[in-house]
Amino acid sequence: MTRLLTLIFTFMMIGGCASSGGVTETTSPKRGAPVSVADDPASQLRYVFELKANLGEGETTLGSGFLHKGTVITNAHVVADAKWVDIYDQGGEHVGTAAYALHVDNTNDIAILPLPGNSAEGIPLAGGNVRTGEPVWAFGSPMGFRNTVSNGIVSAVREVEGKQLIQITAPISTGSSGGPVLNDAGEAIGVVVSTYQEAQNINFAIPVTLLPAGIQDLSAQKAFPSVADLAPDDELSATDLLMLMSLMHSQQAEYGEAYEMEITSDQEFGERRIFFLTFQADAYQSLEVSAWVDRGDVTVGVYESVIGEDREPWILEDKGSGLGNASIVRGEAPKKGTYFAMLMMDKGLDQKAYVWLGNTPNNIALDKRWKAVSETDDTEFYVDSKSIQRPDQYESLAFSEFKPVSAWTYQYHIIEQDLGGFSYNATLGLADFYCKSRQVQFKQVTHMNLETGARKERVAYHARTDVIPGSAGEHMWEYVCRK
Secondary structure, three states: OOOHHHOOOOEEEOOOOOOOOOOOOOOOOOOOOOOOHHHOHHHHHHHEEEEEEEEEOOEEEEEEEEEEOOEEEEOHHHOOOOOEEEEEOOOOOEEEEEOOEOEEEOOOOEEEEEOOOOOOOEOOEOOOOOOOOOEEEEEEOHHHOOOEEEEEEEEEEEEEOOEEEEEEOOOOOOOOOOOEEEEOOOOEEEEEEEEEOOOOOOEEEEEHHHOOOOHHHOOOOEOOOOHHHHOOOOOOOHHHHHHHHHHHHOEEOOOOOEEEEEEOHHHEEOOEEEEEEEEEEOOOOEEEEEEEEOOOOOEEEEEEOOOOOOOOOOEEEEEOOOOOOEEEEEEEOOOOEEEEEEEEEEOOOOEEEEEEEOOOOHHHHOOOOEEEEEEOOOEEEEEEHHHOEOOOOOOOHHHHHOOOEEEEEEEEEEEEEEEOOEEEEEEEEEEEEEOOOOEEEEEEEEEEOOOOOOEEEEOOOOOOEEOOOOOHHHHHHHHHHHO
């Protein structure tokens, strides 16, 4: 388990109270021209309830619910272990008691309660698909403050551990579980269920499409769920959380490009500021990601997306191995697909970060990790000591006949070179070193002009060649194979 996977992103169920709504309104809103919730969001509070689950021996928990066709829709965890549930309107008046549930869905964290003597339509349920970017309104009592309304947008519709969730930006805090999330037309699109404790405006709702059909006809008397019933069979692993956070926060990028970013409190997660990029790579593509920040250190991680896969991701990480405040990782993509680059800094002052997906500037790349192994009259030769990757079960030189040791190499040409009219003075290469047969094969070669920044990459097939005794190639071979 790498250090990146030990990042703690706590996925917290919100067990607080939602703002309450009365049941004095027993008729549907008047039909006519559509009225946006934005025009009068407080008008919806009459349909939102505060729920007090009585657990016995004077112990209670608070949550939220909302009215729909004479029933109260809420989360299963809000009423877990309850002996009975008291229902209060927005003014704090007791309007009913539920001694049982009409419907319980532990998998999706949904419960529907009876509200005897009430048959109001309440809040209608939205039909059709939820649209990313559409405005939404969340109702609840965060931190115990009743009748709180917040607005935002739908960030995405996601599948997490096989469950459908709507991600919204409307602020939600502890005390909002079970409250409704409405679209601009006043229709419920979801039920507030959870938030990320270490992040800002990363909140989730259960889609109302998971509610059963014919809610007004439910009549079964079901026991309230127990907390044990709601406990997941297996907790979200560090890998699951890393993948989810990467997916939610990453910005699309192109390999081969450089990016300048403002790092502010918007990227704070606990005691860290973290920035994510996502890009596509081909199988066995050589990857190089580097970053530099104005102040302090930056940790760079590159890892493959394993969303929906039951395995650990391929990960490379580095902190401070570049010149000054820079960090660099180099490796080979194990397969074609989606990859993430993460920049992680200590919490602190706002600053700029610079990241290079490939094309690392020379003044960032050459530092103590690059070991000078040879020098001729016109060229200096280096090997990236941290990039050396040996095959599994590497034990001796004899083992490496068919499984080479790979490493990045760098050549600085004191005398400018020419390749088909392209002038360059540095060469970066990824090579396989065959330790027993004393051969080397370059898999990728990039020629660079350090003055102009121009680069010319050669990814054509390079044949395995013998190491010439006494040459710079032999010095690189010796360093890699005998290190």
